[in-house]
Amino acid sequence: MSGRDGAARVLAVWCMDWPAAAAAAAADLPATTPVAVTCTNRVIACSAAARAAGVRRGLRRREAQARCPAAHVAVADAGRDARFFEAVLTAVEDLIPRAEVLRPGLLVAAAAGPARYFGSESLAAERLADAVAAAGAECQIGLAGQLATAVLAARAGVAVEPGRDAAFLSELSIRELATEPGLSGPGRADLVDLLWRMGIRRFGQFAALGRAEVATRFGADAVIAHRMACAEPMRPPAGREPPAELAVELRCDPPIDRVDAAAFAGRSLAATLHRGLESAGVGCTRLAIHAVTDTGSELVRVWRCAEPLTAEATADRVRWQLDGWLNRRGADRLDGPVTTLRLEPVEVITAAALQLPLWGGAGDADRQRARRALVRVQGLLGPEAVQIPVRCGGRGPADQVALTPLGDEPVIRFDPDQPWPGRLPEPAPAVLLDDPVELLDGDGAAVHVTGRGLFSSTPARLSGRYAGPLAWWAGPWPVDERWWDPQAASPGRTARAQVLLDGDPGVALLLCYRRKRWYLEGGYE
CATH class of the missing domain: 3.40.1170.60 (MutS, DNA mismatch repair protein, domain I)
Known part of the structure; x- marks a missing residue:
């Protein structure tokens, strides 16, 4: 073609x-x-x-x-x-x-x-x-004549x-389809791997396939990639003029002069914008961010995306842009606190272009609705109100999970794929706790962990939140972390033990001994 x-x-x-x-x-x-x-x-x-x-x-x-x-x-x-x-x-x-x-x-x-x-x-x-x-x-x-071709030409x-767009693209490796995030949707890398295994190594080979074959075999994103390989116009240089009521504006009182406050305002404004877009049955692919300062000056920046922006993606771009304007030195920066923040959808696409794929569409829609609800909660209560777990490396169960605000870049403190000698074996506790308890022997004396990593006496009873006699116990398993670093936040020498309380059914708990005290670290279900 x-x-x-x-x-x-x-x-x-x-x-x-x-x-x-x-x-x-x-x-x-x-x-x-x-x-x-x-x-x-x-x-x-x-x-x-x-x-x-x-x-x-x-x-x-x-x-x-x-x-x-x-x-x-x-x-x-x-x-x-x-x-x-x-x-x-x-x-x-x-x-x-x-x-x-x-x-x-x-x-x-x-x-x-x-x-x-x-x-x-x-x-x-x-x-x-x-x-x-x-x-x-x-x-x-x-x-080049088309946006995607111009990016690959750059x-x-x-x-x-x-x-000559099609001729230029025909000799490119098919792997170039997934090298540019600004042009590819989710799952593009998997599509490229599949095409490569099928023997399709060049753009020209992919473009030679029929559109119906691509659509029925690979799905919606493959059709977009196929149009890109054929150098077909995928979007006009300027989108249709959206209705004026789709633009949203926020009067900042007090004026905003900090990035964290700007991020919070941007997230709330993004949620408002996307409620209007959903009501109109359109999605935004080009977004203009306007910021007006208390001196009356205004800065504008237009962001463009390969796919319709979500509320989360819009909030991220507002945060990035305001961060750049607030912290940059030079003429093109905000000369005072922001008094008005305005989001204007410069280019929108109709609901027909947003139709979900045949397979898995309902689940995707449910996830999007849940995400919008969580973003709304963040807009009301702040970014820290909704956090998602990120798997990290560590020895204890609490060390292996880090919480990151929804929409922020996940920060992994330590690589979970490292060996981590001394790590608690599977299965992990279903519930994380942090309550002080007392581990007692048969005479009611406190049980400690000695310098040799052994119990000072035989555990027989637990007192505290889960009080009762023990039916079974295992451990202790001592760990001495970062002993060479006196400034480390780690508690240093710790030990863990698993206990089962006598009863029907029994309660299985994980105990942690740190700083000469026992704590409930988790519960098994």
Whole structure:
């Protein structure tokens, strides 16, 4: 199938390894420093200097540090990426107004205006590259007839000739379908793996498949990927003008001058916006964020997404943008507290485009409704009111779970896949507790754990919340954590024991001995 290039050309600016560049900027390191950014203890981005030393995406943090001991390792932080990308956006908008952000590190704009102003597309690309370099970043420019093609052309640093989008894409590896988060939906990596195993290695091979075959065999996201491979227009450069009542506005009283307050206000405003979108039966794919200060000045930024924004995704973008405006130094920053915050859906799509897939749609809808309800609770009570568990590494049951506010990037303190000698064996307690108790022997004397890791006497009874004689016990299992670090928050030497209270049915409990006292750590069900 041949591509159908529209008359309007698209220009894409791609800042390579942006998470690593933002991490280096946050640590005030020179651009030549090897940097690796990790998520769940695996490298997700690295600088050119780190790659030269052998660091690659997908490596474990420990292996990356072994290959390049001088590398600066930072944890992934979407807010940091957006905050430092604001300087690049300002530099680009000085030359091209109304550039759209696909994600921090990648933006797109219509090429016709810059080409007319600077004389040609190539001259416009050169000026943009110089402006981004002056802002302290490196970039590659791509030009093509379609947005998706322009983004892939930017990753290759080329300008696709008019009418040649399909020819350019046909020779690309099929794995390029999943390399750019701004263009792919959930499950795209699985689709690419399946196509690769089927022997479809190039865009051209995928484009040669019939649309009906793709839709019936692979699903809705595969149809979007197929249209992208065929270089078909997937979205016009400017969406239809949405009804005015869809825009929402918040008068900030008192005015907002802190990022945490801005994030809270943005989350509440995002929930209000999406209630209006749902009532109108539309979804937002381009969102304009307006902030007006107490001096009367106004800043506007347009964010663009491959898929319709959820309330959570909208709140994240508001938080990132306000963080960048509040903390950035220079002319393009807020010159005072925010008095008015406005969200305007610049581009919307109809409910037909939001139809759920045939398989699993009801479950997805239920999850979305539950998530919207939880976001509403956060809007009323604050971000910390709704938290989700994240699996972490540790020896005790409480150490293996960390709570993260819904919508925030999960922070994993320790890798759960490490060996963790001394970890409590399975099964884990069903309920976590933290109540002080007394473990007694047959004479009523307190039972302690000696320096040799043994009971001082034979346990016979438990007093406290769960009082009663013991039918069975096991342990103790001593653990001495971080004994070399006197400043560590760990309690140091601990021991655990499992007990079963006599009764029908008996109650199984996990006890923890720390700081010379016994505590109920969990209950088994």
